[in-house]
Amino acid sequence: MTHQNHSSGSEARVLDALRQVVDPELGVNIVDLGLVYGTEIRDGVVHVKMTMTTPACPMEELLMEMVHSAILGEIRDARSVEVDLVWEPQWKPDMMSEAAKSQLGR
Template identity: 55%
Template structure:
């Protein structure tokens, strides 16, 4: 099945297509109706693919740094980690992740990205594509 072009398009088609139903000045109850949309987890995951670890040039999803995505009406919660708590980039990448979701999915009014350390990241969490790109299996 062909995917709509952008995440915004996808949401709009989910809502019945056409222009966004709720302008910013819409009454409270109308905004609440929009809140009822549950953003699919896969869209959040796609948004997080924009967050790249510059050290390796691979995104945080492929590196296995995203532990959990939870979506409820109007709300997205993500648990992510870093390879080590000694990395100073953790809080910044957490904010980048939240920003990336905000840009891709403006309908998610509340975005909560948490840095978690349990369980610790292990290399096994990387996707097969990431492993291949980093040379796993090659002498």
């Protein structure tokens, strides 16, 4: 899910915007946590495929709001955001970036 319409933007711009979304419980952004599985921009609609650290994550609603706000605030040509919340593959700590692992003392 990394296809892009170059007139609308790029995956790198979306990931940069999503790095502003910090999990309030862990203090690490959702990209470095490995929660973002893919992005796509098509006709001004930014699609994000992501997961949570657990299916019962108490921060799910807040994180979804933060994702929408970050993208709409940073991607000028984004008209809307669609988040596809998935549970497969299940998130595991080894999906974190080295920076996130270091930040969390792993």
